[in-house]
Amino acid sequence: MSFEPKIIAFCCNWCSYAAADLAGTARMQYPHNVRIVRVMCSGMVHPELVMDAFQQGADGVMVLG
Amino acid sequence: MGKVLNLAPVSRIEGHAKIAIHLDDTGNVEDAFMHIQSLRGFEKFIEGRPAEEVPRIVNRICGICPWMHHTASNKAVDGAFGVTPTATGHKLRELLQVMAHINDKILHFFFLAAPDFVLGPDADYSVRNVIGVVKAAPELATKVVQMRQLGQMMIERFAGKAIHPIAAVVGGFSKPLLESERQAMIKDTQTLLDFAEYTLDFAKNNVFNKYLEVIKQLGVIKTGFLGTIDKNDKSFRIFDGDLRLMKADGTFTDFKTEDYLDYLGEHTEPWCFGKMPYAKSWGEGFDMNLDAPKGIYRSNTLARINVCDHISTPKANAALEEFRSVFGRPAQQTLLYHYARLIELIYACERTLELLNWDGITDTNVRAEVTPGAGRGVGVVEAPRGTLIHDYTTDENGCITKANLIVGTTHNIAPMNMSVKQSAIALIKDGKYDQGILNQVEMAVRAYDP
Amino acid sequence: MISDLLEDYGLDRGRFSLHWVSSAEPDKFVAAVTETTQRVKALGPIKDMGVTTAMEWLCSCSGCEIAILNIGEALVPIITEALDIVHSPVLMDHKYFGQTGEGVELTIPEAVVGIVTGGVNNTEHEEVLHEMRKKCQVLIALGSCATGGGIPALMNGMNGVETLQQTQETPSTDAGATIPTIEVPTLLGRVYACSEIVKVDMELPGCPPNPALIAEVIVSLLENRAPNLPTKSVCDTCPTRREGKGAVTEVKRFISNAEFDPAQPISDMRCLLEQGYMCMGPVTASGCAVGRGAPSCIAARVPCRGCFGPVQGKGNQMLDMMNALASNGIDYSSVVDRRSLLRFSGAHGNLRPAKTK
Incomplete structure (x- = not known):
């Protein structure tokens, strides 16, 4: 019954998303709290996008390049 | 030079209190007190009032258990006026009082006590509350709110007011119960009984088993117990019967409610507005010494569960047997008040169904003829917080000339002080304490549901 | 930059993080995600942006707090989202x-x-009430004790501390007890309504107040509008049948039940005053009937005792009731213990020790 945060992870298509994909195929365990959003480049994640995620109920936001 | 920690207000309880923990130079507990902070004077300002009005005045002693003050007061007025209520009037009073017990126990367990167990005794104070519980377990919380509301509305629809009731009157009740109302109540009570059983299971799995070590230690003291039992088969009663005063060794004396003055006295301390009832009849005086207490007994759920021979309703009795097989009789662990409270919740639901299924409950002869006059009456019921005693004397006009009240919580003021001291000494060592530790001291008080 | 701005928006900076992970570093990805999850978990849920609210109870019984709970399911979003409760002993x-x-x-x-909630009868109540006034923008007095002293203000008709001393001398109390004075507040010997001590912005009476009206007050504050509260008397909301007072020349005590057919609705029952019972409907503020169809005592077939206080703020329930009886040709002296008609409005100097003949 403990608090399970919702975390949005913006991942770059070319690096971190591929890493996440690899983590998945390698069956590495990571917390189920993250929701991955694939973006073409982490540089395109405008601050407004981050605030939007918080406004829509995210408890934390990560940007992975 | 030592220091004093003033924990004020004691929170998630239903009254006004402050805990003061006195530490010595080494940071260890020198002494600890629970000060009751409120005095209102009900015993005096009902003097001169027409006695039949008093049951709708004294319910304001407590907004959480107004029904118990209402019924105890009505019984005392019956006695003073020399009236015997009609059979149906008597049972309707019991029905409403027992129904009020249902809501009270749901309220206490989930709204006031549960945050300590669901979120943990050390959780931050900003989340360690019912709002935190709602966020942590929204489905359960919504269900709890619905169930409590169901119980409250069941009372309000029939009796007009659920808080500060008016429908019990000298001689009986103000109105009869209709068949359609009875059927609706049976249906609702069945739902509440299911929820009560679910609650006890939930608590056994998530609270009592999980916190067994804490239960064995926190606030544990050794005292006697006071509660009501059936006049004949000595089973558990909350509406009427005889009183049973049990010593810590399990031996007991039974007596008639009107003889309470021969058995109970009230000790006072200059640092506490609440009086401290004690067992005068034991002839040993009053002492809150943790190792050798004198005259100290406890009241409220754990006491009632300890003093009764058995419970007359099957599901509650099965729960009682299981409880006794684990914790013995009398059980002394303070946190078991919570467990006993949930056994009573099941009893209250079962007893409500029993009363609703009694043929005479819809009879229209609900109030006996009443003539105000001089006399004395003692009305005793078991309130959620303990044995409740109203004792009135009236003049020839039927107005109150003298009143003596011993309300449920007060029986436990001395034991609460002892539990506070016991837990403070056990938890605070060499100046080490934090908000979580101090909250555990409060948990020892909260178990008594003051 | 984002981390800095987050704080301006009332969010912890630790809720945002930037990581560099290349396509060949799944372990780095897992570590970053795990670490962030733990950090956000520790920060807990984002605190509601609800309206900060402090609650206190003074010389009270907690019935008002139970009335708040009786709002029922609608209360859940109010206390978890709309309000951000920062202080509430209960x-x-x-x-x-x-x-x-x-x-x-x-x-x-x-x-x-x-x-x-509650009136003021000791120095701690005074101190807490002053602190509430200092810290709260809008102060609401909830329930008849807070608005008019309530039942505990019956004490105002007695002899103050001298009478309170007698509570220490009951037959069950050990001899020699005096009013406690160590580490407990000092008793004022009188009960005051909140507005006698500090400025109060809004009052909602009732013993207990009606949950529907409590919800209305809270919602109206959130919507920044005036609350829609009843202004008339209990009689104006009472469905009982009125035919004129008939032969009634005296009022009787409620020692026998009213005449009514239990199977019929309240509207079929004759007005209790017309049945000859003392009923304070004419001089009492309405409110109990909202959402219930009938005043709550009348619904139990029991006469009103005035728990919402006077109809107009400055009304006087005893005087108004005696007036109402006398002008209808009913003998006002047939009311036993008429001073207790002030039992819900004994503060504001209404109830004092009587001058005995």
């Missing part, structure tokens, strides 16, 4: 003197809304 553990009790000054956090 619900949460915020302490006056710090969470470990080392402070010396009684402190309540600042809040937009303050709700106070």
